[in-house]
């Protein structure tokens with residue numbers, strides 16, 4: 001398992017100056033008295049691969065459907081390409097949606113499915129057939145036009161659904177969990193293909209997913225949603241490295257948390273005391289907010305931000321001793337739960353921390369009960385206060 005954000009930034013074009021294509025301003029949505037969207041403010045830029053990420057029921061599909069025009073909003077404004085969408089029906093919006101369930105017609109051929117949206121297009125049949133072939137080429141189904149749709153695999157069906165949406169050349173493609181019915185291998189393959197396709201066609205993609213890895217892999221920016229609100233809107237690296245709250249940190253990957261005592265404000269940040277780590281200065285950029293209900297401030301760090309140090313390796317960073325409590329071997333990685341020395345210093349409760357180590361040839365996996373050294377850098381710690 002690689003860190004899902006590794007080296008992804010280099011591939012991502014900078015769209016911070018691109019113009020706003022979708023703008024939601026204080027969007028509220030009630031289903032009877034259920035408050036499904038609670039003041040959504042966001043801007044999606046032209047050409048962006050944007051994801052709405054959150055647990056089941058957080059309102060991400062509702063938000064996507066309000067952009068598509070399948071759902072009216074209770075108050076607020078949705079603008080697409082500068083135009084207020086109030087009262088504009090779905091079929092008059094410059095958007096097209098690809099659904100989780102593919103929704104292709106089994107009794108039509110692949111080409112008939114893809115060309116379905118062109119049925120009222122006045123162009124001559126030969127031109128429309130060429131457009132169908134072009135759309136099939138985009139999704140890797142060149143030459144599949146005459147196949148029967150019912151005989152396609154799940155991945156192929158999803159490609160047909162994509163081609164059918166793309167042939168209408170929408171400004172925005174809305175994707176509602178389009179890969180959730182595929183198996184893991186197929187899903188990973190489709191993710192890579194979708195990224196390539198999006199770059200090729202340059203259309204703005206808005207993806208709904210509850211899968212944090214999928215969002216990190218694919219998106220330029222991600223809005224993390226909880227209970228009808230956006231908790232954080234950022235690029236994948238920023239979301240992973242500097243989650244705005246403990247809740248976001250817990251939703252995106254694994255994070256260790258230790259209780260912390262704030263000792264002092266300094267010029268560059270805050271001095272804190274954390275069990276097992278001792279006194280450490282947290283730089284201002286690594287300070288996030290606690291969630292309501294958190295029991296006081298805490299220090300968080302990712303399992304790969306700390307490492308086990310071999311006995312003969314000189315330390316570059318700060319070093320703490322500890323004892324290995326649990327070992328989980330994954331082939332490419334090993335997870336160690338380590339009880340840091342002094343980890344029970346606050347309240348007598350010992351809290352093992354999880355450390356992820358890449359397995360390299362020639363380095364043995366350590367046993368439970370082994371004393372070890374743990375290397376960490378203050379720059380990798382986040383204070384939630």
Ligand SMILES: Nc1ncnc2c1ncn2[C@@H]1O[C@H](COP(=O)(O)OP(=O)(O)OP(=O)(O)O)[C@@H](O)[C@H]1O
Pocket residue numbers: 031034036054055056057058059060061062063210
């Ligand atoms: N038509 C509806 N009538 C009443 N309540 C609805 C309706 N559609 C959605 N809801 C409720 O609104 C909330 C948000 O639903 P939504 O489908 O947007 O969530 P989601 O984040 O997309 O979740 P999931 O991943 O499970 O689809 C849920 O509590 C859901 O039960």
